[in-house]
Amino acid sequence: MTISQGTRHVGQPLKRREDLKLLAGRGRYVDDLKLPGMLYMAILRSPHAHAKIDSIDLSLARAAPGVRLALSGSALEDRIGPIVPNWIIPGSKVPVRRVVATDRVRFVGESVALVVAESLAEAYDAIGLIEVEYDVLPAVTEEQDAVRGDAPQLHENVPGNITTFYKVKGGDYEKANREADQVVKLRVVNNRLIPTCMETRAIVAAPEPDGTLTVYIGSQVPHMHRRWIAETVRIPEHQLRVVAPDIGGGFGAKMHLYPEDLLCPYLARELNAPVKWWETRSESHQSTSHGRAHTEDLEIAFNNDGRILGLKVSTLGNVGAYLSNMATGGPTVNTVNFGTGTYKIENYEALSRVVVTNTVPVDAYRGYGRPEGAYIAERAIDAVARHLNLDQVEVRRRNFIQASDFPYRPYGSTGVMYDSGDYQALLDKALEAFDYEGRRGECEALRGNGIYRGIGVAAYTHMCGMAPSRRLAPGGFDRGGWESARVSIDSSGRATIYSGSMSQGQGHATSLAQIAADVLQIPLEDIEIVQGDTRQVQAGHGTFNSRSMAVGGSSVHVSSHRVITKAKTIAAGMLEVDEKDVSYSAGAFTVPGTDIAPLTFSKVARMAYVGHKLPDGVAPGLDETVFYDPTGMGAPSGVHMAYVEVDPETGIVDILDYVAVDDVGTLINPRLAAGQIHGGVVQGIAQALFEEVSYDSESGQLLTGSLLDYAVPRAEHVPNIRSSFQQTPSPTNPIGVKGIGESGSIAAPPCMVHAVLDALSPFGIKHLDMPLTPPRIWAAIRSVREGDAR
Amino acid sequence: MIPAAFDYVRASSLTQAIELLRDNPDGAKLVAGGHTLLPALKLRLAAPELLIDIRSVAEIKGIEIGETHVKIGALTTHSELSASEPLNNVFPIFRETARLLADPQVRNRGTIGGSLANADPAADWPAVVLALGAQLEIVGATGRRTVPAEDFFLDIFTTTLAPDEILASIQIPKPKTGTRYAYRKIRHPASGFAVVGVAIAVRMLDGVVDEASIGITGATNHAFVGKEAAEFLTGKALTRDNIDEAARMLSENTECLSDRYAPAEYRANLVRVELGRALLELSQ
Amino acid sequence: MPATASTREVTIEINGLRRTGTVEARRLLVHFLREDLGLTGTHVGCDTSQCGACTVEIDGVAVKSCTVLAVMADGASITTIEGLTDGSGELSRVQKAFHDHHALQCGFCTPGMVMSVRNLLRENPNPSEREIRHGLAGNICRCTGYHNIVRAVESLASEGSVA
Numbered sequence A: 001m002t003i004s005q006g007t008r009h010v011g012q013p014l015k016r017r018e019d020l021k022l023l024a025g026r027g028r029y030v031d032d033l034k035l036p037g038m039l040y041m042a043i044l045r046s047p048h049a050h051a052k053i054d055s056i057d058l059s060l061a062r063a064a065p066g067v068r069l070a071l072s073g074s075a076l077e078d079r080i081g082p083i084v085p086n087w088i089i090p091g092s093k094v095p096v097r098r099v100v101a102t103d104r105v106r107f108v109g110e111s112v113a114l115v116v117a118e119s120l121a122e123a124y125d126a127i128g129l130i131e132v133e134y135d136v137l138p139a140v141t142e143e144q145d146a147v148r149g150d151a152p153q154l155h156e157n158v159p160g161n162i163t164t165f166y167k168v169k170g171g172d173y174e175k176a177n178r179e180a181d182q183v184v185k186l187r188v189v190n191n192r193l194i195p196t197c198m199e200t201r202a203i204v205a206a207p208e209p210d211g212t213l214t215v216y217i218g219s220q221v222p223h224m225h226r227r228w229i230a231e232t233v234r235i236p237e238h239q240l241r242v243v244a245p246d247i248g249g250g251f252g253a254k255m256h257l258y259p260e261d262l263l264c265p266y267l268a269r270e271l272n273a274p275v276k277w278w279e280t281r282s283e284s285h286q287s288t289s290h291g292r293a294h295t296e297d298l299e300i301a302f303n304n305d306g307r308i309l310g311l312k313v314s315t316l317g318n319v320g321a322y323l324s325n326m327a328t329g330g331p332t333v334n335t336v337n338f339g340t341g342t343y344k345i346e347n348y349e350a351l352s353r354v355v356v357t358n359t360v361p362v363d364a365y366r367g368y369g370r371p372e373g374a375y376i377a378e379r380a381i382d383a384v385a386r387h388l389n390l391d392q393v394e395v396r397r398r399n400f401i402q403a404s405d406f407p408y409r410p411y412g413s414t415g416v417m418y419d420s421g422d423y424q425a426l427l428d429k430a431l432e433a434f435d436y437e438g439r440r441g442e443c444e445a446l447r448g449n450g451i452y453r454g455i456g457v458a459a460y461t462h463m464c465g466m467a468p469s470r471r472l473a474p475g476g477f478d479r480g481g482w483e484s485a486r487v488s489i490d491s492s493g494r495a496t497i498y499s500g501s502m503s504q505g506q507g508h509a510t511s512l513a514q515i516a517a518d519v520l521q522i523p524l525e526d527i528e529i530v531q532g533d534t535r536q537v538q539a540g541h542g543t544f545n546s547r548s549m550a551v552g553g554s555s556v557h558v559s560s561h562r563v564i565t566k567a568k569t570i571a572a573g574m575l576e577v578d579e580k581d582v583s584y585s586a587g588a589f590t591v592p593g594t595d596i597a598p599l600t601f602s603k604v605a606r607m608a609y610v611g612h613k614l615p616d617g618v619a620p621g622l623d624e625t626v627f628y629d630p631t632g633m634g635a636p637s638g639v640h641m642a643y644v645e646v647d648p649e650t651g652i653v654d655i656l657d658y659v660a661v662d663d664v665g666t667l668i669n670p671r672l673a674a675g676q677i678h679g680g681v682v683q684g685i686a687q688a689l690f691e692e693v694s695y696d697s698e699s700g701q702l703l704t705g706s707l708l709d710y711a712v713p714r715a716e717h718v719p720n721i722r723s724s725f726q727q728t729p730s731p732t733n734p735i736g737v738k739g740i741g742e743s744g745s746i747a748a749p750p751c752m753v754h755a756v757l758d759a760l761s762p763f764g765i766k767h768l769d770m771p772l773t774p775p776r777i778w779a780a781i782r783s784v785r786e787g788d789a790r
Numbered sequence B: 001m002i003p004a005a006f007d008y009v010r011a012s013s014l015t016q017a018i019e020l021l022r023d024n025p026d027g028a029k030l031v032a033g034g035h036t037l038l039p040a041l042k043l044r045l046a047a048p049e050l051l052i053d054i055r056s057v058a059e060i061k062g063i064e065i066g067e068t069h070v071k072i073g074a075l076t077t078h079s080e081l082s083a084s085e086p087l088n089n090v091f092p093i094f095r096e097t098a099r100l101l102a103d104p105q106v107r108n109r110g111t112i113g114g115s116l117a118n119a120d121p122a123a124d125w126p127a128v129v130l131a132l133g134a135q136l137e138i139v140g141a142t143g144r145r146t147v148p149a150e151d152f153f154l155d156i157f158t159t160t161l162a163p164d165e166i167l168a169s170i171q172i173p174k175p176k177t178g179t180r181y182a183y184r185k186i187r188h189p190a191s192g193f194a195v196v197g198v199a200i201a202v203r204m205l206d207g208v209v210d211e212a213s214i215g216i217t218g219a220t221n222h223a224f225v226g227k228e229a230a231e232f233l234t235g236k237a238l239t240r241d242n243i244d245e246a247a248r249m250l251s252e253n254t255e256c257l258s259d260r261y262a263p264a265e266y267r268a269n270l271v272r273v274e275l276g277r278a279l280l281e282l283s284q
Numbered sequence C: 001m002p003a004t005a006s007t008r009e010v011t012i013e014i015n016g017l018r019r020t021g022t023v024e025a026r027r028l029l030v031h032f033l034r035e036d037l038g039l040t041g042t043h044v045g046c047d048t049s050q051c052g053a054c055t056v057e058i059d060g061v062a063v064k065s066c067t068v069l070a071v072m073a074d075g076a077s078i079t080t081i082e083g084l085t086d087g088s089g090e091l092s093r094v095q096k097a098f099h100d101h102h103a104l105q106c107g108f109c110t111p112g113m114v115m116s117v118r119n120l121l122r123e124n125p126n127p128s129e130r131e132i133r134h135g136l137a138g139n140i141c142r143c144t145g146y147h148n149i150v151r152a153v154e155s156l157a158s159e160g161s162v163a
């Protein structure tokens, strides 16, 4: 069916519809909820990285004012849990994770006991009265240390602290290695990060008079949370309602199942009262999942013209003390499958090992695996350029997958397919926007004056919206890849759209409405988007992996089309013409070539509901639900460039310019798309220059326990970001979208590292590990200078 | 995020505040701006029984530009120090420093008295009062005393203040004409405090340094005066070589702190670089 | 040590209305606003006084309400984000600029950010980009990368009044 276009909404930089309430302070986040009779839970967390729990004395806490309940893990062991991951790479060893520790703690921050009291203050007071005796055990925090023979062992069923081995192979690396002019080895570390949503996690579980339970939680995946809570707390899923109100950022951290997600529902039912838990920021640093934490060993075989013949990768992914939801998938499939990046490297071999340590569990964080994968490819190509003293742009050009190669399966992979793209064109656009030639000259000229400027380039591609469903089973991903949308037209012709995606700031209320408005051809004001309530929204997988537009948006598109198809049938009946003579444009059904007056969409909607004159066999109502399962995944790509100046005396990096050219397929709303790039790039700059979780490797203490020492960038730390787009529509879905949310955080880390290394090239510094803090940069320069002096 | 319970009194005079301190020798704490104390209470790193709010004590408020001295009440906020034209006409270093201290909201609330009394090794004002040769006026049950800034800071978070004493004002001798100032700071990216901060006052006469004074913060357990470097500069022109030598001297004589973010060698380097740059600024 | 928490009566003018309440001495102003008065537009994003999500105006200047006790604000006059639209329901200039420039995503930092921008423009009605970035040092935004927040403030620079 063709629908001629009235006003097109897709592609317009519309302002967001959700802004007004948020700006007026009328957003509704979980912690804003206050229910009558609400109780407050607080958690006592382990101060030790690894210890046996000898005894827990709750008596003083129980007697404290306002306390309703104080419990340790043993009271819960048979009631709820254990917490099981739901992406389990086949062959993985899955350690048992209790909701609250019983006999042993394995990271600083693991829950040991809890208190429920009438006020939050009383709950905190009582937590301080719990006495626990520990028998401290040796701890291990770094992945390289954990795989050594003499390392402390975390779990009996995980020998050597390795839960998972995962291999990828294509072509013949050994042959490439033999034939290459040169081989270079490089170890790169992908620093551990804290996602830091500005809203910390919070949950309210409230028993309803009818015996059901409502759980308010800032979840990126409300329906998944319903399933997980139902299974783990043993509540029939249909009696559980999960409501995700406004969410203050997610970035992956709010798509996992945490102990508190289970405790509040359990306790609310036990105490027959609403129970709230709210995470403090410092608590968040030790209880909400971390991101990245990989070490990667690269071996690059290349010829003297800069062509890479083969790449061999061996990685250790640190996943913390237990397997969080997706923990075995991120460091494996999501990382090494993408290790060749935008380059045609036909001989590829990778082995990744998933390692447990006495640290906070690590799971998805903006890009999950793809930043690590892109970092492998980008650091490899950069190493080749640096080694051969070739131009970093030219070496990329020589190795790029070409526009004519798409759809392209890197190294003959069966799992990875890049649907479309044009990297050379992206690079050309970036070079022009950046004025590469001009600045190259500027860098050279200034070096003479002791001014160290550098240019960084990074290209990336990855895949968004894990799908189709049937392809997810072999990888052990225990969820589907579809998304659902219900487009419900009321009797006045206005639409309410129930979407299984879940905005955490992305602006779905605007972008999904734009998609629907183009098909339904009704004004944006006549479309409401409903998300985040399992009682209202039929089903869904939520928002992660940049899937909301590609999969969620496509489902809205398809179900809107179904609505129009049915409306057309009804309209034909009303106009007493053949359906195929009817066309729909600008919100009205017409019969071209006749003088039959146009019939508005609202009149057809009314007819659908009064049902007075429906064609035979057509049921009343105008309400369509689609579970859309994509045929494949879209592969966004991009080239980012950065211009920096390094002060060699202090090691301080000044970011002078940042250019991002991204191909994310069709742009639904360029304004929102640019916003995603800005935010993602700054999180990537943060990884490259500022942020790093550190642990004391002896005691396992978390050294970056609050925002006083974990350096989240402020406005003055980051530059303007010049974002622009190229649009190569994805052939994998009807709206041509690829996905955008993760792009910035994938591209920016290598881009920044390359810029700094370029600035430091006069010192001969070829590699530094992130974050490139001033003390680290200064130390590197100093050791070169001291070496020179000797 | 919620402090342990305490009692609270808003004191209206120094006498009342001192009495309250004396009557509660173990459990009372003064609170001025609260921007050091409250964060500590929220994390339950401290749990006093009584908070004595001194913000209403009029005697220790305000900035007075006297004949020989400038007197700054302990309760003066960082913002007030930055905004005061009369003060900055005499000592522009106050505005220069305040700009680099914390953030606007904190500056609107935190006080110089609280900052000095707290003696955070990475705080900014200690370096400034040292460079300006300030005298700190302290009031206690037994009366008033005045301590040179140089003798005030003893160790990390430790000063000469007795538990029942209150820092009342900062008194700074008015400078000779032609004295110039600079404050340079390398901020910790997370906390905003000084990894190293350098405050200097230099007076030039006939092309050579007539008087110089240097206050350093961030580098060691407590802020200190860079005496030897200042003495070295006195009587010399601010040439590149002399500046480098002074900076090197200061850096080499400083036993710097090490932490996860910045090892001692880095701090020592910053002492050298920042002093050098500050002097270079003033030489131009 | 006080066996039970000591409580106090406080009277604070909030968004033009006199509000009284009985609070524990340890009650933070932000909790008084959010929990006792239901003014949940002011958020809590950290426990170390760093993020600025809790920023309100006390006697005309921006302050982090997580770092002030309710008892310390007794007698003060406070404006919260809710106070900017009270009455007319129309967005103020700063809020409107945020909307026009897509300066918010999740919106969690936004109320505090808006209060800080007002403070910044009061102190410096015509700030440069550098001054804007420096002036927002007390607020963390994790979503926008600050780019569009800076654009929003630039659009207000030189326009004059803050309201």
Ligand SMILES: Cc1cc2nc3c(=O)[nH]c(=O)nc-3n(C[C@H](O)[C@H](O)[C@H](O)COP(=O)(O)OP(=O)(O)OC[C@H]3O[C@@H](n4cnc5c(N)ncnc54)[C@H](O)[C@@H]3O)c2cc1C
Binding pocket: B029, B030, B031, B032, B033, B034, B035, B036, B037, B038, B039, B074, B075, B100, B101, B102, B103, B106, B109, B110, B111, B112, B113, B114, B115, B116, B117, B118, B122, B123, B124, B125, B161, B165, B166, B167, B168, B191, B192, B193, B194, C048, C049, C050
């Ligand atoms: C986010 C943030 C960033 C900051 N960044 C910086 C920075 O970059 N540089 C910097 O220097 N500081 C910084 N600070 C600290 C800030 O400057 C504080 O305001 C200051 O250190 C303490 O002042 P106050 O009035 O708030 O003290 P309070 O918190 O009220 O008191 C601090 C301590 O001093 C005692 N005290 C207070 N006044 C007196 C007095 N008159 N006599 C005796 N004892 C007294 C109190 O009992 C308490 O022990 C920062 C603070 C925060 C929250």
Ligand code: FES
Binding pocket: C043, C044, C045, C046, C047, C048, C049, C050, C051, C052, C053, C054, C055, C064, C065, C066, C067
């Ligand atoms: S909550 Fe007040 S500064 Fe973070």
Ligand code: FES
Binding pocket: A198, A248, A249, A505, C103, C104, C105, C106, C107, C108, C109, C110, C140, C141, C142, C143, C144
């Ligand atoms: S908009 Fe989400 S933190 Fe700023």
